[in-house]
Amino acid sequence: MAFRLSHLSLALSLLALALAGVAIYRNTYEAMSKGFQTLSPELDLLESAASILTLNNNNAEQNSDSKLTQPLSPSACIFSAVRRVVNRAIDRERRMGASLIRLHFHDCFVDGCDGGVLLDDIPGSFQGEKTSPPNNNSARGFEVIEQAKQRVKDTCPNTPVSCADILAIAARDSVVKLGGQGYNVALGRRDARAANFTGALTQLPAPFDNLTVQIRKFNDKNFNAREMVALAGAHTVGFTRCATACNSNNVNPAARLQCNCSVTQNDTNLQQLDRTPAVFDRVYFQDLNRNQGILFSDQVLTGNTTTAAIVTTYSNNGAVFLGDFAAAMIKMGNLPPSPGVQLEIRDVCSRVNPSSVASM
Ligand code: HEM
Ligand SMILES: *[C@@H]1O[C@H](CO)[C@@H](O)[C@H](O)[C@H]1NC(C)=O
Ligand SMILES: *[C@@H]1O[C@H](CO)[C@@H](O)[C@H](O)[C@H]1NC(C)=O
Ligand SMILES: *[C@@H]1O[C@H](CO)[C@@H](O)[C@H](O)[C@H]1NC(C)=O
Numbered sequence: 515m516a517f518r519l520s521h522l523s524l525a526l527s528l529l530a531l532a533l534a535g536v537a538i539y540r541n542t543y544e545a546m547s548k549g550f551q552t553l554s555p556e557l558d559l560l561e562s563a564a565s566i567l568t569l570n571n572n573n574a575e576q577n578s579d580s581k582l583t584q585p586l587s588p589s590a591c592i593f594s595a596v597r598r599v600v601n602r603a604i605d606r607e608r609r610m611g612a613s614l615i616r617l618h619f620h621d622c623f624v625d626g627c628d629g630g631v632l633l634d635d636i637p638g639s640f641q642g643e644k645t646s647p648p649n650n651n652s653a654r655g656f657e658v659i660e661q662a663k664q665r666v667k668d669t670c671p672n673t674p675v676s677c678a679d680i681l682a683i684a685a686r687d688s689v690v691k692l693g694g695q696g697y698n699v700a701l702g703r704r705d706a707r708a709a710n711f712t713g714a715l716t717q718l719p720a721p722f723d724n725l726t727v728q729i730r731k732f733n734d735k736n737f738n739a740r741e742m743v744a745l746a747g748a749h750t751v752g753f754t755r756c757a758t759a760c761n762s763n764n765v766n767p768a769a770r771l772q773c774n775c776s777v778t779q780n781d782t783n784l785q786q787l788d789r790t791p792a793v794f795d796r797v798y799f800q801d802l803n804r805n806q807g808i809l810f811s812d813q814v815l816t817g818n819t820t821t822a823a824i825v826t827t828y829s830n831n832g833a834v835f836l837g838d839f840a841a842a843m844i845k846m847g848n849l850p851p852s853p854g855v856q857l858e859i860r861d862v863c864s865r866v867n868p869s870s871v872a873s874m
């Protein structure tokens with residue numbers, strides 16, 4: 515009886531913890547901004563029509579240094595197809611590169627790189643990661659991943675590739691396109707037939723997390739302090755919503771914000787995360803050393819001698835940062851799915867396959 519009671523109370527405290535977590539996020543993270551720029555449907559249709567007609571030309575063009583008549587190997591075809599869609603999306607909107615890097619992080623840090631973040635909720639029957647507070651109205655780039663998936667299907671026949679793989683490639687291509695260092699992306703991830711709302715809430719670091727909590731969350735995924743600081747360097751690109759930054763729990767109080775927080779807590783504008791949000795460089799770390807990190811979670815990296823020394827190393831030497839970041843991204847991209855979860859190669863990234871074609 516005592517045994518059972520202790521289990522019950524453990525379960526209840528876990529539930530309370532989860533609910534408290536949701537409440538904190540609701541207050542600090544909840545999004546006001548909706549309808550970020552979406553891709554133009556006309557352009558996309560034109561592009562896919564053109565891609566079918568000019569398949570061989572495209573392949574030749576992207577492989578101009580290889581034999582023109584040689585068809586691409588299956589993986590070269592996949593890489594080429596994803597890169598083209600990603601580069602086009604970033605040319606249209608530079609921030610998309612940042613968003614795709616973050617999407618891969620949010621995929622991998624929650625039960626491994628399993629495409630879980632991409633699954634749409636099904637009202638009444640399925641609540642996944644997409645609407646979990648760290649992602650709701652915040653994670654973006656889903657349509658680019660869907661387009662890349664479609665382009666692989668169109669241009670690389672009989673070459674199934676998981677949505678988790680596409681995310682990994684898209685993140686790497688974004689790093690490169692924004693000025694970071696390239697690295698190899700191994701393929702072979704598979705997509706989960708499940709997602710984890712609570713997992714997104716508890717496994718992902720939050721902007722109000724102190725250093726102790728951040729170190730624990732990264733350690734849970736087998737990353738040391740140096741790898742954690744390198745990965746946090748992704749905030750060298752992209753933006754936070756003022757809805758996030760105007761909450762004092764989430765922000766470095768010394769940061770000079772562009773958001774009009776004095777007027778309204780729900781300013782729907784964006785705040786750049788460093789002085790050069792379109793370029794993958796070391797300026798994020800230089801900003802930290804000027805006490806101008808934006809998020810609370812960013813600035814605490816200078817408050818501990820170990821992590822502060824790493825920040826200074828990176829702020830002094832961009833090449834060291836870019837190299838460490840690339841290595842940490844490879845490691846992050848290898849985080850395995852939860853044991854026992856059903857895996858497949860999803861046909862459409864936002865939903866699981868009909869069960870008849872499920873377990874591949
Ligand atoms: C260290 C702990 C981290 C915390 C607490 C954190 C938190 C956040 C928050 C709160 C935002 C803004 C979201 C919004 O306002 O909608 C953000 C944006 C971003 N995060 Fe992180 N993050 C962390 C680590 C990472 C890592 C490891 C990566 C990738 C490797 C990453 C990539 C990004 C990018 C690129 C953006 C900008 C996205 C955009 O402009 O769409 N973050 N992060
Ligand atoms: C996600 O955001 C929408 C729109 O702002 C909101 O209606 C919904 O309650 C949020 N979902 C969760 C689970 O917080
Ligand atoms: C979902 O996330 C929770 C909290 O992190 C974790 O305990 C649980 O194992 C996860 N579930 C699966 C199926 O991975
Ligand atoms: C860090 O945050 C956790 C959770 O809020 C808290 O329990 C802990 O005391 C904090 N640690 C420090 C050093 O502030």
Ligand SMILES: *[C@@H]1O[C@H](CO)[C@@H](O)[C@H](O)[C@H]1NC(C)=O
Nearest residue numbers: 771772773774775776777778
């Ligand atoms: C902030 O909002 C107030 C009131 O709407 C306005 O007077 C002020 O110019 C705004 N400041 C900035 C920096 O946008």
Ligand SMILES: *[C@@H]1O[C@H](CO)[C@@H](O)[C@H](O)[C@H]1NC(C)=O
Nearest residue numbers: 545546547778779780781782
């Ligand atoms: C912002 O918040 C105020 C009060 O908190 C509310 O009246 C207003 O409608 C909100 N504005 C937007 C754009 O959500």
Ligand SMILES: *[C@@H]1O[C@H](CO)[C@@H](O)[C@H](O)[C@H]1NC(C)=O
Nearest residue numbers: 725726729739818819820821
């Ligand atoms: C600083 O970070 C190091 C490296 O993770 C950790 O071992 C140490 O306990 C931290 N010190 C403080 C005071 O938080």
